[in-house]
Amino acid sequence: MLDRPKSLKPKPKTQSAIIDDPDFLLVTPEPDEWSRQFCHSPVLPRETLLALQVKPDGRYVDLTLGSGGHSRLILSRLGPKGRLLAIDKDPEALAFAALWGKNDPRLILKRASFDKIDEIFKELKWKPADGLLADLGLSSRQLLGSGRGFSWQKNEPLDMRMDPDSELTAFEVVNSWPAEKLLELIRDKAEERSPYRITKTIVAAREKKPIETTGDLSELLKRVIRRSSGHQALNPATKVFMGIRLAVNLEMEALTTLLKKAPACLKPGANLVVISFQSHEDRQVKRAFTSVEGKKIWDNLFKKPITALRSEIEINRRARSAKMRVGRRKISSEKANK
């Protein structure tokens, strides 16, 4: 299987769906002109298409539109009767899709959070679909080019909202959340080893003056967080920034809800494909597919998550931490989920 690390090869009993497809051996497609313009390349592009098993007349949902890289790949496999519903909570993604997708009657755009998938289906009168895709987290454009304070690499106001109309901002979390709530965030969402020390430092600093920018916060964190030698590459601010972003955008909560609602939005035998970049998200998806309850609804197609080939990582570094899981809605679960 080319150069995929041995430990992450899919189990033999489940690999046939993807590996037997001759397309699998084609090289990773280069990001197209639109992806380059948006500064975001879709990860695991071939694997996503194969995992979704796109049929020309099928109806699919891209729950995380972003630059539309995955959406355009799905559209490239759809015939004139096929449909793609593409959702994002960030209006910039929708505005961009209005450019690249403006003449495509197969594409339906919706600004919403994907945890409202059931309501969106109802509103659009959609029946269960042939496949759902969630490529979680932020696009590279949001992280580095949005000016919305997602990254410690830039000095910007503390915002971090994917949906700029939502109420909670990173400024409010950092400056107004009670210490206990902040501690919980730093312990459970950021998974920092010294949550008490970090919380105490933030609380002491904000008592003197508000922590206004990503630069202020990152300087503060640099002083209090020391990485062991194994973590040299990780900036001290990375995990706390991620924890705050997860809290501001209710990301873990949205994923939990999506995993509960997805079966009712899929035809029996259709696949839910989830690409995650954080270990806790991958654990959440794995648990949904493999828990005692989950096994009644899903066939977990791969015991280990699918990861990017070295050839893809060479052209897209973001792909190095991508983990894809595929759950197939069981045929027999049809009644149980109505």
Ligand SMILES: C[S@@+](CC[C@H](N)C(=O)[O-])C[C@H]1O[C@@H](n2cnc3c(N)ncnc32)[C@H](O)[C@@H]1O
């Ligand atoms: C990693 S990017 C997706 C990139 C996309 N697959 C592509 O090829 O360009 C994730 C996108 O999902 C959006 N997003 C994250 N959580 C969301 C949610 N709960 N509901 C809707 N969109 C969400 C983000 O705004 C971002 O645009």
